[in-house]
Amino acid sequence: MHRLTRGFTxxxxxxxxxxxxxxxxxxWRGLEGMSRAQSQLQIHADDALALQVGLSQWRSDLDAMAEMRGSTALDWDGRVLRxxxxxxxxxxxxxxxxxxxxxxxxxxxxxxxWQSDALTLRSDWxxxxxxxxxxxxxxxxxxRPHEVVVRPLLQWQIFFYRGGAWTNPLSSEGTPTTTKVDNLTTAGTSSAPDGIRLSLDLPAGQSLRGKINLDWVKPTLTGQAQ
Known part of the structure; x- marks a missing residue:
């Protein structure tokens, strides 16, 4: 007897x-979606890290501010903060x-x-x-070698905290102070306010966008700005 084998039609x-x-x-679509999501997460993480590094450097510059006789500790002309x-x-x-x-x-x-090289002479400063x-x-x-681009930005604003209120820094005035730098006490007029508020407007189209505010308080201040 012969057995018939039936295959697929x-x-x-x-x-x-x-x-x-x-x-x-x-x-394939699932893998492509996962790859796209992972790429977007990486871009967001890189953008957030760049912003965090920039803000940390901002705070570090202000924390290390040096007020000395015959020199200006801080100046804002509406365009550049030195x-x-x-x-x-x-x-x-x-x-x-x-x-x-x-x-x-x-x-x-x-x-x-932007940053300068190390300075030891007042003329160099x-x-x-x-x-x-x-x-x-x-x-x-x-x-160009002295500058670093931190991140894209639409606009920024700076406010000074003096006399118990946030004010326009261009209308703020310095206050008398006595500062100790390198074990040397110097007296003069301080250009540094009690606090500084930084307001950043991040552009659309980036992983991070919108407004960000960061308040800095002078380390030697006994009270805190509100």
Missing amino acids: LIELLVAIAVMALMAMLS ITRSHPVHEPASMQVVAWTLRGEGANGNWVR ANAWSRAQTWGQTPTEAE
Whole structure:
């Protein structure tokens, strides 16, 4: 007796191939979606890290602010914020001038930081202080190695906390102070307020967008700004 072996018909093969193709397509779409989500999460994490590093550097510059006789600790002209700070690496007597500004407008704006080399002479400080302001207005190629682009930015605002209130820094006045720097007590007029509020407007189209406010309080202040 002969046993008949029945195989798949053409229609059954076509249906099986169609089902396998559909399953492969669905699996590919799932993998593509997972890859896209992972890429977006990585972009968000990188953007958040860049912003965190920038804000940490901002606070570090303000915390290390040095107020000395014959020099300006902090100045805001409406465009560039300049800070005289102690150098984080060199000898305690070394100073450094740093500056922050918004370069560009609208979607092309960037938050940028500039820093000088270590300074030990008052004449070097005066020169760096002047260079920082010039850099914020008309940057030159010679100053490019001294700057770092922190992140894209639409606009920023700065407020000073003085006399128990947040005020426009261009209308604030310095207050008499006595400061101790490197075991040397100096007296003069402080350009540093009790607190500084930084308001950043992050552009749309980025993983992080909207407004961010950061308040800094002078480390030597006994009370806290509200």
